[in-house]
Amino acid sequence: MSEQNKIPYKIYLNENEIPKQWYNVRADMKNKPAPLINPGTHEPMGFDDLRPVFCDELIKQELDNDTAYFDIPQEIRDFYKMYRPSPLVRAYCLEKALGTPAKIYYKFEGNNTSGSHKLNSAIAQAYYAKNQGLKGLTTETGAGQWGTALSMACAYLGLDLKVFMVKVSYEQKPFRREVMRTYGASVTPSPSMETQIGRKINAEHPGTTGSLGCAISEAVEVATTNEGYRYVLGSVLNQVLLHQSVIGLETKAALDKYGIVPDMIIGCAGGGSNLGGLISPFMGEKLRGEKDYRIIAVEPASCPSFTRGKYAYDFCDTGMVCPLAKMYTLGSNFIPSANHAGGLRYHGMSPILSQLYADGYMEAVSVEQTSVFEAAENFARTEGILPAPESSHAIRVAIDEALKCKASGEEKTIVFGLTGTGYFDLVAYQKFNDGEMTDYIPTDEDLAKSLASLPKVD
Amino acid sequence: MSEQNKIPYKIYLNENEIPKQWYNVRADMKNKPAPLINPGTHEPMGFDDLRPVFCDELIKQELDNDTAYFDIPQEIRDFYKMYRPSPLVRAYCLEKALGTPAKIYYKFEGNNTSGSHKLNSAIAQAYYAKNQGLKGLTTETGAGQWGTALSMACAYLGLDLKVFMVKVSYEQKPFRREVMRTYGASVTPSPSMETQIGRKINAEHPGTTGSLGCAISEAVEVATTNEGYRYVLGSVLNQVLLHQSVIGLETKAALDKYGIVPDMIIGCAGGGSNLGGLISPFMGEKLRGEKDYRIIAVEPASCPSFTRGKYAYDFCDTGMVCPLAKMYTLGSNFIPSANHAGGLRYHGMSPILSQLYADGYMEAVSVEQTSVFEAAENFARTEGILPAPESSHAIRVAIDEALKCKASGEEKTIVFGLTGTGYFDLVAYQKFNDGEMTDYIPTDEDLAKSLASLPKVD
Secondary structure, eight states, X not given: OOTTTSOOSEEOOOGGGSOSEEEOGXXXXXXXXXXXXXXXXXOBOOHHHHTTTSOHHHHHHHHOSSOOEEEOOHHHHHHHTTTOSXXXXXXXXXXXXXXXXXXXXXXXXXXXXXXXXXXXXXXXXXXHHHXXXXXXXXXXXXXXXXXXXXXXXXXXXXXXXXXXXXXXXXXXXXXXXXXXXXXXXXXXEESOSSSHHHHXXXXXXXXXXXXXXXXXXXXXXXXXXXXTXXXXXXXXXXXXXXXXXXXXXXXXXXXXXXXXXXXXXXXXXXXXXXXXXXXXXXXXXXXXXXXXXXXXXXXXXXXXXXXXXXXXXXXXXXXXXXXXEEEEESOTTOOOOTTOOSSOOOSSOOHHHHHHHHTTSOEEXXXXXXXXXXXXXXXHHHHSOOBOHHHHHHHHHHXXXXXXXXXXXXXXXXXXXXXXXXXXXXXXXXXXXXXXXXXXXXXXHHXXXXXTTOOOOO | OOTTTSOOSEEOOOGGGSOSEEEOGGGGOSSOOOOOBOTTTOOBOOHHHHTTTSOHHHHHHHHOSSOOEEEOOHHHHHHHTTTOSOOEEEOHHHHHHHTOSOEEEEEEOOOSTTOBTTHHHHHHHHHHHHHTTOOEEEEEESSSHHHHXXXXXXXXXXXXXXXXXXXXXXXXXXXXXXXXXXXXXXXXXXXXXXXXXXXXXXXXXXXXXXXXXXXXXXXXXXXXXXXXXXXOOSSSXXXXXXXXXXXXXXXXXXXXXXXXXXXXXXXXXXXXXXXXXXXHHHHHHHHTTSOOOEEXXXXXXXXXXXXXXXXXXEESSSSOOSOEEEEEESOTXXXXXXXXXXXXXXXXXXXXXXXXXHTTSOEEEEEOHHHHXXXXXXXXXXXXXXXXXXXXXXXXXXXXXXXXXXXHTOOOEEEEEEOBBOTTOHHHHHHHHTTOOOOOXXXXXXXXXXXXXXXXXX
């Protein structure tokens, strides 16, 4: 094939081809995702119930199950132009190294300072807050990807930002903390002494190193008790999947440009923001009966919400201040083993993806972390990108599927989401390089115990 | 202006527009750079003299002052396609924040796992080594950018790689070390007990934390005493500037596409690899009398080779095993103050750039590190990219020039090189965020002392 006609290594759209609208997959779902409900009354949360916590425009997006397309405001599109369109990469070198007839593509979302796709929703959420005349935002962050993304968005728009960072990450992973500070965010280790809930947790568990659920509760408290502040969240919510649809829309536009039709689409799944965004336009075609694709969610064996969780209403945070969401969950007090380095540690899953999975539109597989890092190393050495551990879950399954094609001789087209880079995960890589990484799978008893904490909802 | 006609935020070339040849600026220089000479005899080093240390093809490139263009082998171009063409970015957001009528562009070389432009020469050097049938390569690295780039190239080609990493960086900056290991390189803290020179230095200076010059000497010793190994270097050398011309050629092609003619081109200068590559085609036009541009080298005030150094033959390493090079130098035993966090710590400068500077084709300015980090923070918050401290020297001067335009009302076009990202420099950013960064300028006495070590060459 001549160099001119060959599919390039990287398919870039033009700046003008950045989507002008987000796509809301809920509009094409026959069974809509279950609504958020009040943890006390179990009544569905309406616009007014959510206003103290979230920005108005974002609540509208959260609750709207019918509008298929939402215009992307010009200011957000301009911000997107600083790091989008992101490339759809043909993994020629990986294909060659594997000796597979499969054609492998990945949508690479890591080429921005936040290092992941999180920025797509961060700028949208910050924009609507600014537009509402708010002073600032609060949020929580674990390892710091979401906090970094939101810091960048708030710096760009001149919004104040207060991040509660899980204490153990604040102390042991100081680098993302410093990125956030460079972007002007204030970063507080959680649990702190600045909130009621933080003081309570510190009193009850002296010396605790914190958890994501606790940091959420602190961030929500500060947002609801300070004039001009709201709380924002980087995954799970319907609005986040809406914003992240930009990933899938670009992917589809790039594939369409070359007449490529994928056989399967693979993504890692923590709270579901990347996977939900990546698959959305493809899922839309599937829901409308226009096309069929295999859609595969990959999760860690140590935190297996889809494959071993229960589809039920559960708390989103450990402080139990947030609404209940119906989702595949391991129970809100589930915490993956400390030796799990691969991210994707959230106990629940996006309600949209949960409903789609329950209805049989998606598959899910779980993988163990040593094999994930083997795939990551293989990918880094052949494709030149050091992947985030989270993203490497998708790489693992993409490689496995490509090897099945090698065995069968099938020339399948595989698309996967490479959500981010691993530059801030080198402690985990070091463990792997030193041969000290181990796997962990929760026992049935572990899961039964954490699932016993599910609230009773009729 | 309609969205269609506006210059985009990022000008991307097509993959087929990646240069097919490197440009050798020496071909257009009337005064050629001075040759490398033997430290003992002071005779110019010829092909045979250099063969024990360097790969054959690279020596040819090193010594060739006349051939204007060298074909880029297809395998290198294929590797380039994994991360090139790199974008030429219009800094719309920075312009707006500064309120300047200047038009600012930057060529961004940081979107690859090595985090900098170093990969452009690493793959070239590794390719020629592989092609010569060698088993492996040795090199030194300080903070690790070059070592990381070479690790990626060697992993891709299946070459063995031994990196001597300055001991203090090996211990205090473990992350780039782990990236190198993930790419299969062996990384040894220098001075080690594996080489004669290392054992000697350890004996003479017990507890020493090493230096770049010492690591060079160890890497050269291993290359010359092991069958099938050669030594490679990431900057200073003519061959490196040749490979890095890909930066400038792409920049020029992108500008030409939109009919943009820069008034000035700004780059940071350590050993000169980025600056030399970025300016090469523009310098070629200037040397041939076709066009005129202001070309500005920016160096740290704490390591001011151009602005306060001497143009003379000097040692390239502290072990004094390498050939002598004629260059602007501060003396091979010059070491910038430990509080200098901004990179660009090499005592010398590319012989090509040194000759061009001596002949008046370039300007040079030095800047202090606190003002460099102020510029870095400003850039990060407006343009969304956390820059490497090295690159931020160029940002500082680009901002200063843009502010001069604001004062004068001139709509000048400024192009600068953004060589890399600062993801592995967060200890320095933390210092800045905490207000603990200080500046340091060597005294005239300091410089007189280090310049006293210059070898006597007639």
